[in-house]
Amino acid sequence: MIKRCVIGVSVAAILSILPAAAEPLRMKFGVLRQQHSSETLSILDLPAEDDTLAGALIGVADDNTTGRFTGQSYEAIDEKLAPGDDAVAAAQKLLDQGAVAILADLPADDLLHVADTLKSRETLLFNVSATDERLREADCRANVIHVAPTRSMLTDGLAQYLVWKQWRRWLIIKGSHPQDELLAAAYRASAKKFGAKIVDERVYVDTEGGRRSDSGSVQTQRLIPPLTQGANYDVLIAADESEVFGNYLPYRTFDPRPVVGSAGLVPTSWDASHEQWGAVQLQNRFRAQFHRGMNARDHQAWIAARMIGEAVTRASSADPKTLAAYLTGPDFNIAAFKGVRLSLRPWNLQLRQPILLGDGRMIVSVSPQDGFLHQTSELDTLGVDKPETKCRLK
Amino acid sequence: MKMTTLPNSLRARLLLPLAGEGGPTKRGRMRALEASPNVAHSHAFSLEWERARAFRSAAIAALLLASPAHAFTAYVSNEKGNSVTVIDTDKMEAIKTVKVGRRPRGIEISKDNSEVYICAGDDDTIQVLDTKTLKITGNLPSGPDPELMILSPDGKTVYVSNENDNLVTMIDTKTKRRIGDVPVGVEPEGMAVSPDGRILVNTSETTNMAHLIDTQTKQIIANVLVDARPRFAAFKPDASELWVSSEIGGTVAIIDPQSHKVTQKIRFEIPGLSKEAIQPIGIAFTNDGKRAFVALGPANRVAVIDTATKKIEKYLLVGQRVWHLAFTPDEKYLLTANGVSNDISIVEAASLKVLKSIPVGAFPWGIAVATK
Numbered sequence: 001m002i003k004r005c006v007i008g009v010s011v012a013a014i015l016s017i018l019p020a021a022a023e024p025l026r027m028k029f030g031v032l033r034q035q036h037s038s039e040t041l042s043i044l045d046l047p048a049e050d051d052t053l054a055g056a057l058i059g060v061a062d063d064n065t066t067g068r069f070t071g072q073s074y075e076a077i078d079e080k081l082a083p084g085d086d087a088v089a090a091a092q093k094l095l096d097q098g099a100v101a102i103l104a105d106l107p108a109d110d111l112l113h114v115a116d117t118l119k120s121r122e123t124l125l126f127n128v129s130a131t132d133e134r135l136r137e138a139d140c141r142a143n144v145i146h147v148a149p150t151r152s153m154l155t156d157g158l159a160q161y162l163v164w165k166q167w168r169r170w171l172i173i174k175g176s177h178p179q180d181e182l183l184a185a186a187y188r189a190s191a192k193k194f195g196a197k198i199v200d201e202r203v204y205v206d207t208e209g210g211r212r213s214d215s216g217s218v219q220t221q222r223l224i225p226p227l228t229q230g231a232n233y234d235v236l237i238a239a240d241e242s243e244v245f246g247n248y249l250p251y252r253t254f255d256p257r258p259v260v261g262s263a264g265l266v267p268t269s270w271d272a273s274h275e276q277w278g279a280v281q282l283q284n285r286f287r288a289q290f291h292r293g294m295n296a297r298d299h300q301a302w303i304a305a306r307m308i309g310e311a312v313t314r315a316s317s318a319d320p321k322t323l324a325a326y327l328t329g330p331d332f333n334i335a336a337f338k339g340v341r342l343s344l345r346p347w348n349l350q351l352r353q354p355i356l357l358g359d360g361r362m363i364v365s366v367s368p369q370d371g372f373l374h375q376t377s378e379l380d381t382l383g384v385d386k387p388e389t390k391c392r393l394k
Numbered sequence: 395m396k397m398t399t400l401p402n403s404l405r406a407r408l409l410l411p412l413a414g415e416g417g418p419t420k421r422g423r424m425r426a427l428e429a430s431p432n433v434a435h436s437h438a439f440s441l442e443w444e445r446a447r448a449f450r451s452a453a454i455a456a457l458l459l460a461s462p463a464h465a466f467t468a469y470v471s472n473e474k475g476n477s478v479t480v481i482d483t484d485k486m487e488a489i490k491t492v493k494v495g496r497r498p499r500g501i502e503i504s505k506d507n508s509e510v511y512i513c514a515g516d517d518d519t520i521q522v523l524d525t526k527t528l529k530i531t532g533n534l535p536s537g538p539d540p541e542l543m544i545l546s547p548d549g550k551t552v553y554v555s556n557e558n559d560n561l562v563t564m565i566d567t568k569t570k571r572r573i574g575d576v577p578v579g580v581e582p583e584g585m586a587v588s589p590d591g592r593i594l595v596n597t598s599e600t601t602n603m604a605h606l607i608d609t610q611t612k613q614i615i616a617n618v619l620v621d622a623r624p625r626f627a628a629f630k631p632d633a634s635e636l637w638v639s640s641e642i643g644g645t646v647a648i649i650d651p652q653s654h655k656v657t658q659k660i661r662f663e664i665p666g667l668s669k670e671a672i673q674p675i676g677i678a679f680t681n682d683g684k685r686a687f688v689a690l691g692p693a694n695r696v697a698v699i700d701t702a703t704k705k706i707e708k709y710l711l712v713g714q715r716v717w718h719l720a721f722t723p724d725e726k727y728l729l730t731a732n733g734v735s736n737d738i739s740i741v742e743a744a745s746l747k748v749l750k751s752i753p754v755g756a757f758p759w760g761i762a763v764a765t766k
Contacts, residue, residue, distance in 0.1 A: 065560060065580045066601040069617035278599065278623075281539075281557055281581050310602075313619065335600070335623040335642035339692075340670035378668050 025072045027318045030094030031056045032079045033105035041247040052105040054290045055298030059305020088117045100320050103304045108132040115141040122320045126304035136348040140391035146350045147300045149269050151186040153383035157355025157367035158267040159190035164369045171233035172201045175240045183239040200231045204245040220248045229254035238262040270299035271358045279337035348391040352379035465766040466722045471498040472755030479754035500542035501760035505549030513540040534565045535572050544585040555582035562596045574612045578605045586627035597624035604638045616654035620647040631683040639674035676718035689716040712739035720761045731758040
């Protein structure tokens, strides 16, 4: 029954294409994605097989619906890397298949290699997962558009809320990996920027154990109180990008205090529980097709696919140079179910965006918070702003 | 309007839809009949009964009068309240809250003022509310997640945008049957129909287009690209222009319905507010087409626009996150549904003064005004 309806609709859809242009404009882009770690503390966070790709495919479907009316068609080519695979070779393979843009879900170093290799070929790269500040600062590239927020945008988004709540005394527990230190540094910068005080910083050392065990909670319950005692703080910030301990903290602290950051109240660009501003439409479309919730990487890939669609539609071209000019120009903005228009920071090609604060079940708040003002856009109260940037695009 | 002197012939005429009405004239989340209150009842009653009732109520009204000649009722859909607040616009107060389906948004009044149609998005249906009994009497078969709708000028067809399946559905209001579907862009929302009933307009939020549809052939005749997230469309009363508001783009596009081209874009600037906060949504024209009112969402303001020059005359401060607008049929007041402050603002159209706010249910969204 359902199938018959769908067929009926698509036939009708084809019949209604009348006003479209005769010669369809074809647009292919690649989805170059890494295998994300399945070492997650919660089994609910295990990455799906189609992680990131699913978001791109919903974006392609949305672009193609528009394309029906404008005579354009879109296609995504998937290229999933196994650990150890060469990202540059995979990117070149995508170009050989006709991709004029690549959505990159890659670690920072791989992304830079791909960007530098493809520089001469004028391919647009969309960073849909790496939050590293340096990609937008000292290591920024003119052919990389950053859809994913930076660490500082995420920590500023959370910090504004904590300050609004008057929870100004922070205890930080950070992991022992280099990226955890980067995240802790971002929290330090946020504290300074918005007037919070870090009362202590502690390290949770990764002993390289597995995440699964049949009696894990017993030990964890005894381990966390000593780690969190002896500090006078309002809120505990977990800086744990490697999923080593963050989710062990809530409800187990020595003092009854809320946990935020990598667990508890988490700053993110998207969450499967977000439904405001029409987001429920996108969540419904996504769940109907992929039978799971849409995560932040999926949504960032969706935005990138929509940015490509918008640029092709508005510029009436599939030429990467023309598309780049439109996307980085003053007229570009995009709707992404986050309440306000998103646009690019021209100095480093970072997408301006609100940051959602959620506990995985509900969105608790959305930053920027009221009262954090900015002369050009309140969204620029999140992350490194123009006067501080080290980026010189080239 | 003096009801006692209303000739029967005129009354009979008023039972029928008026030419041109239902187009943009009373545009907001609604159009309402320019009819005397005593003709607002169901066709189901016999004409004799109607006459007797009309004379009786007219006589009562004459006794009570000559004070407020018009009695209007506003219906406000409360998106999160799953209810419709009924407001007496003379007393300027809520008189009843009616429980309806889940996530009510789009709201329209039937041409004879006997029924209110309510899009209950999460129940995938349009509910029919009887204006006399304030009871739900039935449903219209929309597609999944109906959001906004518009009645044809003759009142015979309701056109609905279904957010979840990229379709515009056409429903016969009498038989309550689906009579057609038109595939449109992603997340169809805004709906408008030309005063002659020939052109139906739908805006699709993620495709960023206004789709112009021939109501006879049910085919799309033009797709006009506008700014991001177009949410509402309205024809100027003389049909010379089609206005489309883009919530995220922050503009109102003026489209020439003949050439299907965007001829102009209205932008808004409010000192102290960032451009992201200005999000145009609902549009209402005065009957004479000289003025347009545009709700600006989280900017908490309604822009007053001179339609000849397209200049913004004034910004009216109303409640928070203002969604949709509706005039009382006498055009004395403009009512605004303010989503976040859970109230409606009443604007006096002549003085452009915000007179009062009336608390309603949770997250008011749509608004429609009927003669009682």
